[in-house]
Amino acid sequence: VGGTAREPAMKVVHISVEMAPVAKVGGLADVVTSLSRAIQELGHSVEVILPKYDCLKYNYIQNLQETERFHWGGTGINVWNGTVEGLPVIFLEPENGMFWAGCVYGRRDDGQRFGFFCNAALEYLLQSGRRPDIIHCHDWSSAPVSWLFREQYKQSNLANACVVFTIHNLEFGTALIGRAMQFADKATTVSETYASEVSGNPAISPHRHKFSGIRNGIDLEIWDPYNNASIPLPYTSKDVVEGKKAAKKELQSRLGLSQADRPLVGIITRLTAQKGIHLIKHAIWRTLDRGGQVVLLGSAPDPRIQSDFNNLANQLHNSKGDMARLCLHYDEPLSHLIYAGADFILIPSMFEPCGLTQMIAMRYGAIPVARKTGGLNDTVFDVDHDHERAAYNGVEPNGFSFDGADAPGLDYALNRAFSSWYESRDWFHGLCKRVMEQDWSWNRPALDYMELYHNARK
Numbered sequence: 001v002g003g004t005a006r007e008p009a010m011k012v013v014h015i016s017v018e019m020a021p022v023a024k025v026g027g028l029a030d031v032v033t034s035l036s037r038a039i040q041e042l043g044h045s046v047e048v049i050l051p052k053y054d055c056l057k058y059n060y061i062q063n064l065q066e067t068e069r070f071h072w073g074g075t076g077i078n079v080w081n082g083t084v085e086g087l088p089v090i091f092l093e094p095e096n097g098m099f100w101a102g103c104v105y106g107r108r109d110d111g112q113r114f115g116f117f118c119n120a121a122l123e124y125l126l127q128s129g130r131r132p133d134i135i136h137c138h139d140w141s142s143a144p145v146s147w148l149f150r151e152q153y154k155q156s157n158l159a160n161a162c163v164v165f166t167i168h169n170l171e172f173g174t175a176l177i178g179r180a181m182q183f184a185d186k187a188t189t190v191s192e193t194y195a196s197e198v199s200g201n202p203a204i205s206p207h208r209h210k211f212s213g214i215r216n217g218i219d220l221e222i223w224d225p226y227n228n229a230s231i232p233l234p235y236t237s238k239d240v241v242e243g244k245k246a247a248k249k250e251l252q253s254r255l256g257l258s259q260a261d262r263p264l265v266g267i268i269t270r271l272t273a274q275k276g277i278h279l280i281k282h283a284i285w286r287t288l289d290r291g292g293q294v295v296l297l298g299s300a301p302d303p304r305i306q307s308d309f310n311n312l313a314n315q316l317h318n319s320k321g322d323m324a325r326l327c328l329h330y331d332e333p334l335s336h337l338i339y340a341g342a343d344f345i346l347i348p349s350m351f352e353p354c355g356l357t358q359m360i361a362m363r364y365g366a367i368p369v370a371r372k373t374g375g376l377n378d379t380v381f382d383v384d385h386d387h388e389r390a391a392y393n394g395v396e397p398n399g400f401s402f403d404g405a406d407a408p409g410l411d412y413a414l415n416r417a418f419s420s421w422y423e424s425r426d427w428f429h430g431l432c433k434r435v436m437e438q439d440w441s442w443n444r445p446a447l448d449y450m451e452l453y454h455n456a457r458k
């Protein structure tokens with residue numbers, strides 16, 4: 001199959017250490033899968049090369065079979081083929097067992113193992129006679145693809161390929177990232193605002209001319225209030241009020257909250273410094289002051305933060321048990337019910353490369369209250385202050401946002417949000433309907449990536 005008549009089909013290969021749902025740790029996994037699906041749907045050929053971890057979620061792989069074996073780097077490497085979410089995936093299994101570690105990350109030699117994987121993946125592409133147009137690598141973990149390609153494969157039969165490198169979070173491995181930037185044909189990160197926020201970083205600034213931001217999208221099949229086993233009443237924008245009312249009731253009764261008609265603020269997040277912990281705590285109290293209910297779903301990798309929130313949970317559950325519930329663990333089905341049942345979703349991140357929460361919230365007709373940073377700034381447009389910027393981006397204003405990193409900033413957004421709920425309910429319901437109709441899928445970003453791929457080849 002080809003693309004459109006004007007556009008011949010491209011061959012894209014992702015070399016990645018994560019892929020949803022078979023090897024998912026964070027957002028990188030989701031992007032690799034959903035971007036690939038979107039590009040494939042445009043008529044191009046996409047393959048993903050992944051380490052064959054012993055901890056893969058094998059039930060999500062169709063037609064897995066061992067197809068070849070090659071020798072490289074002092075070990076035999078078994079090559080497995082399978083299908084994940086409709087995408088062809090090549091799993092590399094070094095016989096020395098370096099990916100039989102029970103985890104994706106977390107070993108002392110992660111850098112070495114992934115470096116080996118990157119090199120083996122390029123070698124496989126060469127030896128199997130593939131001629132990709134684009135080799136796409138991601139974050140520090142497959143950054144080595146960028147320079148290994150230039151150093152070892154630029155004179156080979158792979159030479160026609162161009163390397164695209166995407167940064168999902170600059171916090172990790174800046175040394176590797178700088179080197180990958182240097183040798184990649186094009187580099188991206190996951191939103192325009194984050195791209196400009198990090199453009200002064202020494203790993204990036206020398207390479208700004210080939211660096212740009214393309215925002216992530218959400219998968220409309222996974223996040224679909226009309227087809228979702230976790231919510232009581234399927235709904236679309238046309239019956240958003242009824243659908244959300246039923247979901248709120250179910251959420252309140254499941255969590256033991258009072259069923260009074262109150263504005264409900266949902267917070268769904270990893271509890272780390274990035275996510276604005278001090279503002280999250282402040283917002284919980286502020287919401288209760290304004291007569292609202294709060295549901296927080298979050299888990300903290302840092303045990304000190306987790307125990308801090310355990311204490312806060314005890315305090316709240318004792319004093320305000322019918323108005324606030326903190327669920328301090330990871331629970332995907334519950335997250336769906338919160339998106340559906342909440343009036344507002346709060347995202348006060350200190351920095352946010354793209355962020356998915358705000359886009360999922362809108363898909364479920366929940367209004368984002370977000371700090372203006374990174375991808376939040378590119379997707380949340382304040383109903384009072386961002387008319388022009390929204391129009392420029394081709395969308396209607398869709399939420400409440402704030403600058404600064406202190407309580408008054410957040411209060412300014414939250415107070416306006418509550419006022420709209422208490423005083424202008426019809427307007428508020430119109431807003432819920434409107435945000436549901438906005439398109440935060442991969443449709444548009446996939447076209448942006450195609451343009452980038454074409455520009456890389458010019």
Ligand code: ADP
Nearest residue numbers: 027269270297298329330331332335355356357
């Ligand atoms: P990040 O990747 O930095 O954590 P994103 O906004 O890009 O932030 O993605 C967060 C994703 O993880 C969203 O899909 C959100 O719903 C989900 N999530 C975060 N915390 C939890 C949790 N405790 N339980 C279920 N889902 C969660």
